[in-house]
Structures are given as structure tokens and as C-alpha cells.
Amino acid sequence: MYGSKPQAQPPKPVTVSRLRKMKQEGERIACLTAYDYSFAALLENAGVDVMLIGDSLGMVMQGRETTLPVTVDEIVYHTRCVAAARKRALVMADMPFLSYIDEREALLNAGRLMQEGGAHMVKLEGTGDQAHIIESLSRAGIPVCAHLGLRPQYVHKLGGYLVQGREEAAAQAMVDDAKALEAAGADLMLLECVPAGLGERITRELEIPVIGIGAGAGCDGQMLVLQDMLGITPGKTPKFTRNFMTEGRGSIRDAVSAYVEEVKAGTFPATEHCFL
Ligand code: KIV
Numbered sequence: 038m039y040g041s042k043p044q045a046q047p048p049k050p051v052t053v054s055r056l057r058k059m060k061q062e063g064e065r066i067a068c069l070t071a072y073d074y075s076f077a078a079l080l081e082n083a084g085v086d087v088m089l090i091g092d093s094l095g096m097v098m099q100g101r102e103t104t105l106p107v108t109v110d111e112i113v114y115h116t117r118c119v120a121a122a123r124k125r126a127l128v129m130a131d132m133p134f135l136s137y138i139d140e141r142e143a144l145l146n147a148g149r150l151m152q153e154g155g156a157h158m159v160k161l162e163g164t165g166d167q168a169h170i171i172e173s174l175s176r177a178g179i180p181v182c183a184h185l186g187l188r189p190q191y192v193h194k195l196g197g198y199l200v201q202g203r204e205e206a207a208a209q210a211m212v213d214d215a216k217a218l219e220a221a222g223a224d225l226m227l228l229e230c231v232p233a234g235l236g237e238r239i240t241r242e243l244e245i246p247v248i249g250i251g252a253g254a255g256c257d258g259q260m261l262v263l264q265d266m267l268g269i270t271p272g273k274t275p276k277f278t279r280n281f282m283t284e285g286r287g288s289i290r291d292a293v294s295a296y297v298e299e300v301k302a303g304t305f306p307a308t309e310h311c312f313l
Contacts, residue, residue: 066258175222
């Protein structure tokens with residue numbers, strides 16, 4: 038008698054297994070950074086699959102020169118703001134500089150990002166040397182994204198924000214690291230600033246999805262810093278970004294939707310955004 042109206046189905050959440058399925062089925066993964074509730078809500082509505090609370094917030098939110106001063110407390114705070122808007126996207130939080138120097142520190146800090154911040158996954162920068170950290174997080178039930186290629190927390194050691202893996206020996210070392218981190222339990226790989234051919238090779242050789250930022254169109258998905266793709270980053274932006282607010286789009290919502298559509302269609306990144 039009191040027939041209820043059909044309810045709209047809640048969107049299926051993006052999970053670690055969903056990301057793997059997307060890779061297997063060839064559906065590209067659209068990722069962006071987010072640092073607050075309002076933008077996270079907008080990203081959700083535009084269909085972004087993964088929202089990263091990156092330690093890039095040190096630069097884009099705080100005006101610092103590098104990501105090094107960012108603290109766990111700050112990432113927890115911004116993750117909580119983003120998670121409040123979450124409906125479907127996977128929320129990934131960065132582990133800041135020196136917050137994962139040993140297994141105990143890594144567990145305590147990743148635990149805070151999940152328990153207090155509401156993250157579904159943590160991301161850490163590291164080579165094969167970090168395999169034991171990833172193994173211990175994974176054993177504790179914490180999904181991990183391993184960040185290879187240009188690792189901004191190592192900027193002083195690397196001598197600047199430079200493309201990584203150009204020489205064959207360095208490229209082979211990165212492939213070996215990627216495999217070691219996958220074997221250790223990484224659920225996702227982020228590759229920053231590497232030649233497009235190397236991005237494609239690592240994507241092909243791993244079973245876990247590979248997200249590129251300046252790593253070419255051959256990756257399983259793409260990431261950009263939100264402020265870069267909206268064209269509001271002060272100063273020079275990297276070659277691999279594109280300002281989606283130009284080209285006649287009148288709103289932030291349209292620009293973010295266009296980014297998602299182009300990543301899904303494989304038209305972003307184009308050759309001019311790639312390192313060869
Ligand atoms: O901190 C960040 O936003 C990142 C991206 C550059 C991938 O790690």
C-alpha cells in the first residue's frame with residue numbers, strides 16, 4: 038500500500054580490489070590531490086577515483102619550498118577534511134618525510150592516518166630498501182602505494198626535481214625496485230617523472246595498478262596536483278601538467294570533469310606532457 042520510491046543506489050566505493058579490476062579491464066584510473074572538504078566534494082562529483090592528500094600541501098597550502106617540513110599531524114588534519122566529503126573515491130594519504138624510518142614508526146604513523154584521518158591507503162616514497170616497511174604495513178592490514186621515480190622527499194639527495202631513470206642501469210634498478218615493492222605487498226605504484234617508455238614497461242611488468250605523474254600515457258592511471266591543473270599554482274609548473282581551466286571552460290567543476298574524461302579516454306597526457 039505504501040509503495041516506496043526506488044532508492045538511488047549508492048555509488049560502489051573504489052577499493053584496492055576495484056583498482057586491480059580496473060587495471061585488468063583496461064579502465065584508466067583518474068587521480069587528483071585534494072586537501073579540503075569543498076574541493077574533495079567537487080572531485081567526488083566529477084568522478085575522480087583516487088583523492089591523494091599529498092605532502093605537496095606543504096607547497097600549495099602552506100607556501101613552503103619543499104615537502105620536508107610537513108608533519109603527520111598536518112596530513113591527519115587534511116585527510117580528515119577530505120574524508121568528510123568521501124562518497125566513492127579511495128582516500129590515500131601521504132606519509133611525510135621521516136615518518137616511516139623504521140617499522141614501528143611507520144605502523145604508528147600510518148595507523149594515525151587511517152584511524153584519525155580516515156585514509157584507506159597510505160603512500161610512501163622509497164626504493165627497494167623500503168620493502169620491509171611495506172611488508173610490515175601490509176601484514177597489519179594497511180594498504181600501501183609505493184612512490185618511485187622522482188621522490189620529492191629526497192630532493193636534496195637527488196640534487197633537484199629531475200627526471201629519473203633515463204640511463205639504462207637506473208631504469209633497470211627502478212624496474213627491480215618496483216617488483217620488490219610489489220612482492221613486499223604494495224597495492225598500488227605511483228611513478229613520478231620518468232621517461233614514458235619506462236612508465237609503460239613498469240606498468241606492463243607489474244600486476245598492481247601503476248599511476249603516473251609525468252610518466253607517460255602507458256600507465257594504468259594518472260595523477261596531477263589539483264592547483265597545477267587548475268592553473269593557480271604560483272610560478273612555473275612542470276612540463277607534465279596541463280591547465281584544464283583554459284580551453285573555454287568556465288568552472289572548476291567543468292575543468293575537473295574534463296580531466297577525468299581525458300584520463301579515461303587516454304587523451305591526457307599527450308606527447309608534450311611526457312618525457313622521452
Ligand atoms: O605530494 C603529492 O602531491 C604527491 C604527488 C606529486 C604525486 O606525491
